[in-house]
Ligand SMILES: [Ca+2]
């Protein structure tokens with residue numbers, strides 16, 4: 150009854166040497182955007198020193214995948230180790246400074262949880278129906294489930310896990326080389342489902358519909374498609390005082406962190422950077438993926 154697939158996948162990691170060209174300081178129409186008017190403070194010298202720290206971490210790649218019994222989700226193993234979190238060169242103050250963070254190993258969903266998967270949790274009398282399902286543009290079986298923070302947490306507990314910490318989300322999406330987007334350091338038009346409908350989708354797409362929106366650990370739709378909840382409370386200054394091992398965010402707060410608010414949040418290339426982080430009312434409806442520390 151239990152189908153468990155395993156793959157050992159060797160993925161060549163493309164590390165571009167192209168300098169990161171951030172689109173900071175532009176006008177953002179989305180709610181909860183950090184202060185875009187903050188000037189870039191890092192000097193080129195400081196940025197170079199920060200990059201020099203990165204090669205100590207092992208290059209990221211897909212190591213192992215397995216399928217979760219409860220909902221058929223594919224999960225990817227992120228091995229224990231260090232990565233660079235945040236970006237010194239970011240125009241957005243909450244993303245500074247770049248700092249090395251070390252995490253224990255964990256498994257994380259390759260896809261955003263879909264409406265069809267979420268329905269399984271409703272049928273088990275654990276999850277409540279998403280209020281956004283009245284909208285037929287967002288309620289297709291293969292589209293990401295968009296739910297409040299508590300509903301996302303309930304789903305992840307139902308499948309034997311929890312929401313990723315902000316650090317776990319950022320490492321899984323970024324790998325260990327400090328890249329700006331999941332696929333590398335250069336933005337590529339139409340590679341992900343962003344807010345424009347020129348990519349074929351004016352709202353969310355089916356999960357996994359953009360194969361180029363792929364992280365070093367094999368996550369799809371990490372830049373585009375649904376905005377995603379993580380477990381942490383939001384603190385704009387958290388990167389300045391984060392613990393170096395397994396940070397779990399502030400102990401309390403009134404806003405949660407959401408990452409990559411694109412297809413259902415407006416915005417463009419700068420909003421889907423791997424370091425972009427935003428405050429969100431926990432009652433808003435966003436997508437999510439789950440993690441677990443044991444093998445699925
Ligand atoms: Ca789109």
Ligand SMILES: [Ca+2]
Nearest residue numbers: 370373374375
């Ligand atoms: Ca996403």
